[in-house]
Amino acid sequence: MLDDHDRRILRQLQAEPTLKAAELAERVGLSPQQAWRRVERMEREGVIRGQEAVIDWETLGFAVRVSLRVTLDKTLPRAFDEFLEAARAVREVTEIQTFLGRVDVRLEVIARDMGHWTQVYRRKIMALPHIADIEALMHVSRIKVQEALPV
Template sequence: MSVALDAYDQRILALLQEDAGLSTGEIAERVGLSQSPCWRRIQRLKEEGVIRKQVTLLDRKRIGLHTQVFAQIKLNAHGRSNLTEFAEAMREFPEVLECHVLMGAVDFMLRIVTRDIEAYERFFFEKLSLVPGIQEVNSIVALSEIKSTTSLPLA
């Protein structure tokens, strides 16, 4: 269910997407509100689930995670009946940053990050390939990153 957002809400969200560390006073000043109404809007956006959480984004390469792999997963016929079991297994792997259910020729798309290709190979053979129900894994290694953002396009 979507939430109705006015121009102030959208400006507040745009600022928070770029820098969640801004104080309520800084946000209020930039959007043209006083601090109290701005704080109430932020609290409402949190209560309504528009703002899920505020986090610090890390540069994966600076902390030694140089390899990014996109894995397309096809489950066998029996595996399809256990989509929930597969999803739970993916939630347990810290290397899997994203897991999406797809329509089409494959069932899932994973975004996996590891230190290097050897670490991905270990992850593949020691963890991913042991998950029950997997028929096929197509691993696609990303050579470079052109665009990566967490900012959603606001109207």
């Protein structure tokens, strides 16, 4: 599906997503038109889904990061859907993942400080519907964050 030129393009775009076509082409050994056509093809095929800004939440004053493992009361038919809909509305929830197993959902939550975290937890998280069990894991440090794929 991907040849060496495509992989080089992806490596360059992962490292520096704002590269201009001419710079990208020079780095991967293609003409600007060839490089851009390949980028457009990979976008059409869904290999490249877009570009996004990576925000450093701590720089913006959000010093607390908590991962919540949530088990839902699945005896109610719409428990999953209603929980997810309500969780999406909590502004401090930055990520929602679903799982198979004892834990149904993982929420990534940010807060400015412990006082703010306590307010978010008590007023917003505990108000989410159909929670049977919840476990909070406080982030201490990030050892490795890798968004780039080894292409």
